[in-house]
Amino acid sequence: MNLHKKLLIKCRYYAKIGTYGKMCRKQALHKTSRKEKAMSIKMYVNGSDRKGHINPEIYGHFSEHLGRCIYNGIYVGEDSNIPNTKGIRNDIVEAFKNIKMPVLRWPGGCFADEYHWKDGIGEKSQRKKMINTHWGGVTEDNSFGTHEFFDFCEMVGCEPYLSGNLGSGTVREMSEWIEYITSDNDSPMTQLRKKNGREKPWKLKYLGVGNESWGCGGNMSPEQYSALYKQYQTYCRNYGTNQLYKVACGPNGDDYNWTKVITENITPWHTNAVSLHYYTVPTGKWEDKGNATGFTDEEYYITLEKTWYMETLVKRHCDILNVNNPENNIKLVVDEWGTWYNVEEGTNPGFLFQQNTMRDAMVASINLNIFNSHCDRISMANLAQAVNVLQALILTEGEKMILTPTYHVFDLYKNHQNAELCYSSIEDEKQEGYNLPVISQSVSVNSDNEMTLTVSNCSLTECRTIEADIRGFSFDSVRARILSAESNAHNTFDEPENVTITEFDKITKIDSGITFTLPPCSVVEIILS
Structure with a gap:
């Protein structure tokens, strides 16, 4: 079975579980070179190590x-x-x-x-x-x-x-x-x-x-x-x-x-x-x-x-x-x-x-x-x-x-x-052929004791699974929103919502923090409280 067919089968499954599936399916139809398995990257966050005021x-x-x-x-x-x-x-x-x-x-x-x-x-x-x-x-x-x-x-x-x-x-x-x-x-x-x-x-x-x-x-x-x-x-x-x-x-x-x-x-x-x-x-x-x-x-x-x-x-x-x-x-x-x-x-x-x-x-x-x-x-x-x-x-x-x-x-x-920047780091991975980190991120905690993580995946062909090890901050709830589309996608006066924010629920809370998978060309906001 060729890679393109495998991706379509896989994304039919994802389509049953919400918006992320729709994004994966759309990417698969247009990006046949995507690798089948998302690459995994470690992220480290220390909520008690404050670096400055934003x-x-x-x-x-x-x-x-x-x-x-x-x-x-x-x-x-x-x-x-x-x-x-x-x-x-x-x-x-x-x-x-x-x-x-x-x-x-x-x-x-x-x-x-x-x-x-x-x-x-x-x-x-x-x-x-x-x-x-x-x-x-x-x-x-x-x-x-x-x-x-x-x-x-x-x-x-x-x-x-x-x-x-x-x-x-x-x-x-x-x-x-x-x-x-x-x-x-x-x-x-x-x-x-x-x-x-x-x-x-x-x-x-x-x-x-x-x-x-x-x-x-x-x-x-x-x-x-x-x-x-x-x-x-x-x-x-x-x-x-x-x-x-x-x-x-x-x-x-x-x-x-x-x-x-x-x-x-x-x-x-x-x-x-x-x-x-x-x-x-x-x-x-x-x-x-x-x-x-x-x-x-x-x-x-x-x-x-x-x-x-x-x-x-x-x-x-x-x-x-x-x-x-x-x-x-x-x-x-x-x-x-x-x-x-x-x-x-x-x-x-x-x-x-x-x-x-x-x-x-x-x-x-x-x-x-x-x-x-x-x-x-x-x-x-x-x-x-x-x-x-x-x-x-x-x-x-x-x-x-x-x-x-x-x-x-x-x-x-x-x-x-108006939040406080927290220490965060991510495993250094460059986009092949470019002096460009694949993942960009920042983390802060605001006065309502909410931790906000903003993370983007610049790859056009590969998902990235982020395992975030979160120290110095306890949380019970997780909510998130995502922006993801083909790189050339844009809004027009005839299609004003071609690219828009959607809810993102594909996040799992684990003992050390959270894990989530970002589709290609995407930006996510995750709020922990």
Whole structure:
């Protein structure tokens, strides 16, 4: 009997025992090279060995004035037939609330260093128009500005994270923006805010002083940026009880010299964190980055291999921070990360619209596990971007909205927010032919004494049976959810639930902990209590 026939017989049996059987059967029909028996891997967990606090902001997001992220994405205007509140789509607000979005970065990106905030306040019909020179050359009417952004954050219940204009702005402009937002004193900026309809100041914690100053934000040297940063941040004051958490522009990918120079020149007196930007580009070529769908198995593995490079980047930049800031009071903020492919055919190349597949879900899982594992130094991370751009959580088309596989990973991982990272390790096994661990994992315990394990299997052809030896934590109940599909599977406006989360009950409690089998290309959330 050939292997394909054996798998079909086996999966007919699995089909009788629920969702996992359906997934196995689907994989067998399309992946005839899968090995019949799942490979077994040992995992070790110590619930009493706490490694650090997982800030909710590690699960943050990014919204730039780029393509249809803001306009015809988050914001449709008060006169739209699409259900909205103050012009902001209600369904998007609810989707973000569901994953407990902790923080949202705005207005850029490259756009931030050409954005002048006073153009985006006051009566909308009187606001100045501007050309978005970075993204598509479109004219924007500035109908979505400071008030609209803070309204959106209040609706979602997330912290606002502003990127200030250091590239083409002035010290006074940035200083007055902070005063306008946060001051309750009797001052011109406070009176202007009240005139525009906001009596009480907002709370603003996170402030980025410039964006990608090594590139689109000014093409500066680290020495030049360090000097300007210290000047600008001096005039970004704390008004009343509001305390700013200032983020300095950090490196592009593996520019370790940038991190070294700025952390030699910028002290904890000046900043709370430095940023890091890194995108997963499958080909490594910006002129042809590869396609979001229709990729080969080899392209899938190369993409995940490049994603795992984030571990090297974080470790090496943290090593520099450990030397220049051994007190660990300058954190690392990965405020742009995600996949970047060629745009979808027929769309504006400046809008960066791409589909989102199960491959992107695996990318998200790997990155979030990496960030969790470095939570002692990483205080925030922001996926690029929230809606309709790059590795988006949500795609829209008129009144239609779909949740992407990446969105579902954030849903699976939300229980890690505000939890304590626990020691966990797994037997080291690399995907054959690639510098890529097959299994990625992280474990935490929250204030409700729930242990959350998030585990992903990147193999396209083989199941993995995980035997988790759990020490220092006792539990009675086990519940779990899973996301699994073919690597190219994605949701469309015609099939919005082609890839979605399902319940996962194929877990066995054993004396030493639990054992479970992951199908290929899958991400699981397991909660023990």
